[in-house]
Amino acid sequence: MRPLRLLAVVSGSPRLLAARPQAAAPSVGLSGAGGTAPAPDRPRPRARLRAWAELLRVSALFSVPGDALAGAAAVGLRPGRGTALAVGASLCLYEAGMALNDWADREEDAVDRPHRPIPSGRIAPGAALAAAGALTAAGLTLAARAGRPALAVATGLGATVWAYDLHLKHTRLGPAAMGTARALDLLLGAVATTAPAAPATATAAGRGREAPAVQTRGARTAGTAFGTRGARAAGTARGARTAGTAFGTRRARTVRPMLGARAALPAALALGAHTYAVTAVSRHEAQGGSTKVPLAALAGTAALGAAVLRGRPVTAAAPPAVAPPTSVAAPPTATSPTSVAAPASVTWPASVGALASVAWPARATSPAPAAERLLLTAFTGAYLRTSAVPLLHAALNPSPPLTQRAVGGGIRAMIPLQAALAARAGSPLGGLAVMGLVPLARALARKVSPT
Secondary structure (H helix, E strand, O other): OHHHHHHHHHHOOHHHHHHHHHHHOOEEOOOOOEEOOOOOOOOHHHHHHHHHHHHHOHHHHHHOHHHHHHHHHHOOEOOOHHHHHHHHHHHHHHHHHHHHHHHHOHHHHHHHOOOOOOOOOOOOHHHHHHHHHHHHHHHHHHHHHOOHHHHHHHHHHHHHHHHHHHOHHHOOOHHHHHHHHHHHHHHHHHHHHHOOOOOOOEEOOOOOOEEOOOOOHHHHHHOOOOOHHHHHHHOOHHHHHHHHHHHHHHHHHHHHHHHHHHHHHHHHHHHHHHHHHHHHHHOOOOOOOOOHHHHHHHHHHHHHHHHHHOOOOOOOOOOOOOOOOOOOOOOOOOOOOOOOOOOOOOOOOOOHHHHOOOOOOEOOOOOOHHHHHHHHHHHHHHHHHHHHHHHHHHHHOOOHHHHHHHHHHHHHOHHHHHHHHHHHOOOHHHHHHHHOOHHHHHHHHOOOOOO
């Protein structure tokens, strides 16, 4: 090419001068054939995967597992099989809410946020609605595996999510509905953790492990806990005591989850209050222009942080062993038995920690109170820094970008708040486990927006 260029310059021929651009015009496609085909687009599977990641807001998923872990810490138990099922159910119900939210807002997003997956045409509305239904069913199925009380809480959570997305979102009850959903999510973890893993077994007292229920010849013949024929067949006081233990086990499966939810209620209300504030700010993220709402959310965040720091963290200790209820009256005689009376004095411990005596292993003793206080202060400080700073910026300049940033910060701040609640309940290791999700959430938020 250099001799040709030199000849063109010397001769001044316009054809030779134009030869180089014309020769460079054709391009070679991916198939190797010449032509002027444009550069290929992004592979379709990868584009669809990114569209679903945006629809489901996968970067916000890391704010969900801490609900169940904080609920387990609130009842003074180690996370177990029920906690894992609660985490899975929460993730499914959360993603169902994300898909349903975009389906319900598809017409509004076509005007305010046309880049969203549904208005941009990357995901069909019917596919988003079907995903919401399938994820809801999966979440309820996982909750059912954790027991009936957990299924009842998960059903209320799913109903709240659907009611919010379909109707309550644009009403004054919208923030309250979202706060209720987060509170129920934490209660789901508490109830699922306190539910016995094996209803048909009793647990050896003080050993922290499950053991098969002691079966005597009379108890096997009885078949029922309290029955005249069963008592006559039992024939011994030992068989009657075994029947009373079965009665206590069945009652524990109902009472323990209820008391677990009661113990976790303060932590659930704290998380619900934070969610209420974040949801109130999110109602202005598309248009902006609100200064009072970010200021009110900032004040609420500061008050919530002070409430979490108030008081001394609870030091977890192994609960005392509680013997199973055995006060069942034995038959007067072996030849003329009468009906066995129900336990007249079954004393149920007042605290949920004491209820974890027979059926579940107790959490190990926590570190020194000074270490717990240090971790609690660090977690609460991370919560205030993650949530309060973006809220202050949005209050000073209520533009849509800063308001959206405040909402994203409020979502990410749920993780250190969950860690602080776990540490305050006496589970600093649980708080550290929850805080381990922060780097993952931050890294994924750079690729997929949580709002």
